Amino acid sequence: MSTVNSLTLEELGSAAQRERRRRILDATIALASRGGFDAVQMREVAEQAEVALGTLYRYFPSKIHLLVSALAREFERAQAVTESKPIPGETQHERVMYVLQRTTRGLQRDPNLTEALTRAFMFADASVKNEIHVVGMLLTSMLTRAMGTRPDGGEPTEEEIAIARVIGDVWLAALVGWVTGRTSAGDVTSSMDVAVRLLLREDR
Known part of the structure; x- marks a missing residue:
């Protein structure tokens, strides 16, 4: 597959282009919600989003780029x-x-939807590094804000960012376990409770 990166909102110069990207991600999420990873086929995404298949590939070079970008949008909403x-x-x-x-x-x-997004994240290779970076930054931002260690509203320290990244990695691994049926929803919460306490050095 191409190693070209997905087009970001910042790279889209017109409102029409941004609307087209939104429709593509909406179609992706709708298809994934109905049938998971295998239900997301580029041709079907293009048809549902009402864009040409070539246009879809210009916005998102592969199915993995597309689904990881959809994961980023879910995190943006959260x-x-x-x-x-x-x-x-x-x-x-x-x-x-x-x-x-x-x-x-x-x-x-x-x-x-979660199965589709998580599988794409697991399958992503170096060509999807920019999309993976966006996902990581969004999750890190949510977690550092929750940590709330800057009462003056300043930026989090390098250590705080590093802790948030490790928490995010552990959470994503726990989510993979749930998606693949190795763990229950309760197991995810229990694992995260232990990990967060240890990483934040909070006693029981």
Whole structure:
């Protein structure tokens, strides 16, 4: 497959191009919700989004690029919700777990979509590094805000960012376990509770 990157919103110069990208991602998410990873076929995405197949490939060079970009948009939506009001919790652990549990529950309500997005993330290679980076940055941003260690509103430290990244990696691994049937929804929460406490150095 091509190693060209997906076009980002910043690279789309017109409102029509941004609307086209939105329709493509909407179609992708709708198809994935109905049938999971295998249901997302580039030709069907193009037809449902009402764009030419060649246009779709200019926006997203492969199915993996497309689905990882859809995962990023799901995280953008989750981020918008968490930023719309204060995150509940007296401690870092409580706030981080609130964000993780809210996001996890949202994904688990649509198992077909979650299976598609998670499989794409697992299958992604170096050609999808920019899309993976966007996903990682969104998740890190949500978690550092939940940690809330900058009372003055300043930027998180390098250590805080590193902790948030590790928490995000553990959460994604736990989500993979749920998608593949190796763990239950409760197992995901339990694993994250232990990991977050250890990484944030909070005692039981």
